[in-house]
Amino acid sequence: MLFNSINFAIFLSIVFFIYWFLANRNLKLQNVLLLISSYFFYACWDWRFMFLLLFSTLLDYFAGLKIQNSSSNTHKKRWFWLSIIINLGFLGVFKYYNFFAESFAESVSYLGWKTSPLLLNVILPVGISFYTFHGLSYVIDIYKNRINAEKNFVDYAVFVSFFPLLVAGPIERATHLLPQIKKPRDFQYSKAADGLRQILWGLFKKIVIADNCAEYANQIFNNSADMNGSTLVLGALFFTFQIYGDFSGYSDIALGTARLFGIELLRNFAFPYFSRDIAEFWRRWHISLSSWFKDYLYIPLGGSKGGNWMRIRNTFIIFIVSGFWHGANWTFIVWGSLNALFILPSIILKTNRNHLEIVAQGKIFPTLKEMAQIAMTFSLTVFAWIFFRAENMEHALHYLSGIFSPSLFTFPKFNDMENAKTLFGSIIIFLLVEWQGRENQYALEGMKNIIFKPIRWLSYILILLCMYFYGNFGKTVEFIYFQF
Known part of the structure; x- marks a missing residue:
């Protein structure tokens, strides 16, 4: 169900x-x-x-x-x-x-x-x-x-x-x-209404963003040998938004549903793609799993008490175990190892606790430095997701070799390229809404503060219409994390 x-x-x-x-x-x-x-x-x-x-x-x-x-x-x-x-x-x-x-x-x-x-x-x-x-x-x-x-x-x-x-x-x-x-x-009416808002946003993430991205990501990854480098980059980006929309969408629906019954579940996502370094990303992505490994594996292993060597060793252990938790495939272990490597500089330099608050808090726009940090962190994340999505190590390496080839500088080309333009627009709107609501528990939470009810309800109707017209209802796509 x-x-x-x-x-x-x-x-x-x-x-x-x-x-x-x-x-x-x-x-x-x-x-x-x-x-x-x-x-x-x-x-x-x-x-x-x-x-x-x-x-x-x-x-x-x-x-x-x-x-x-x-x-x-x-x-x-x-x-x-x-x-x-x-x-x-x-x-x-x-x-x-x-x-x-x-x-x-x-x-x-x-x-x-x-x-x-x-x-x-x-x-x-x-x-x-x-x-x-x-x-x-x-x-x-x-x-x-x-x-x-x-x-x-x-x-x-x-x-x-x-x-x-x-x-x-x-x-x-x-x-x-x-x-x-x-x-x-x-x-409590206010709690139930808040739950419905979060469910609505979770459904939007799943139906409009994740399932549409899945269609193009699958097309590109499944036929990667026939794609040029720029198209393969697009495929990695599609999967990047697919897995976020899919898993954070599931979590939003779960938290909203629990709230309908008067129960608050642990927050699982906190706008991870706006992170300024990998350490911040992992404080914001699948929070319940990251904190579980921290409390029941990292700290019992000695945590950060034994100096840099102990911290590096324990960090690699939890990331490799985290990768293996996701599935019995070497691709997941490499994905975990890559994230450990990406976080290594902040561990050595002790900057992994630098970004505890959400980016550009209280501001409309980030600084140029923050934009560069977000872009770099996002790029590393996209690179690692290629291993997560690939069928096996051979597939992942062939995919990367296709990206880092002269065809990277050609124009992307795949079936339904014209139809994908609508999805690009949906992703941009999605990111703008997430950015606007990034200081809340979820993107639509701030809507409860809109005093003028017609504006609030118009917003809900627009989201529903967007789901109706642009949602992927052609084939029911299971949530990615059901396989884990």
Whole structure:
């Protein structure tokens, strides 16, 4: 059930009505409804994996209780490692087994040994990386005595499986979400209206920007051998806006949907393409994952305490692991390594905390220096996205060799080039709206401050008309991060 589908609109309307009109002021009933709705939502993808989600939830629920109630440190460690090993084991089997098996076979083939690895023909359970990380952070926090184990199973199960964030995040923390689940919630019109605004902008990002960009990005990447260098650059740019519109659009819809039920999720994007260096980019891109790796991997490894060598080593580890988290392909590992290399100068020079506030705060235009910094950071990001999008390393290298060739200085040419001009206009308008709203939580948040209601509603109508006339409804395109 896709967020940008009629089925989801009907599902959300029904759950919203029951939640506020039939279960209002009854916290237990509201949470039971959220749990049932979340499992129904997940079952719409593949009902068989519902049992994997339930097993993972039961495992971490009971492991958390056992860890907290353990009478000895040995017993505590036993339950902790049982949860960690099983969770990572499931993730490893479903997501990484074939990658390791094929990589091993390829490696030993260089020694003259021929092997035929046993590969698993299994479907990757949607959202497994996200709900596994929910459970891992919960168990780790209990083990480290940061939180107490949750005794109410329904409340804990809602934390793991809450349907807006279930299949593609953001990656929530028990310290942030569980207290909201346990706290009585009353309907607030202003919060619901704000949620609808964010949903509207998320849908615009997905339908108008991401799905249209996907059509041209796929055409260029899938036929890259026949494209000239300038067209390949365009393909990389199309994918750059596709992945941002797709993933940040999903996050906007998720946060807006949760707000309809009186729940605030963690912010996942903060206008990353306006960043002035790679360190700032990673504070603004997929924030929940970046902070997860910082708290549960970077800091336990020693963080920045051991000098430059320690900081560099740990930075490379988290970026490589982050790349591998995205998928079982060497392209993702190279993508992560490239970002580690890009951030290296700021680590060595200790300038990685220079840009903590949004660019040109309180101003209409950035300075020339800021514009140059944004352009450089954006260019490095686009370069790295080529590896993220490529089918394999050979494809990525051929794509780059095509860019850095004399044909780079020829005019771009691909099918439907004329139709793409409308998309260029949409991207420019999109960037202007994002720039105007960059100091808010999301681009349209400032509209609630427009006192004259006709202007506000006219803006909403224009966005809807833009979605109707320029949205890509020809083929339903799944959100990119469902595969992770």
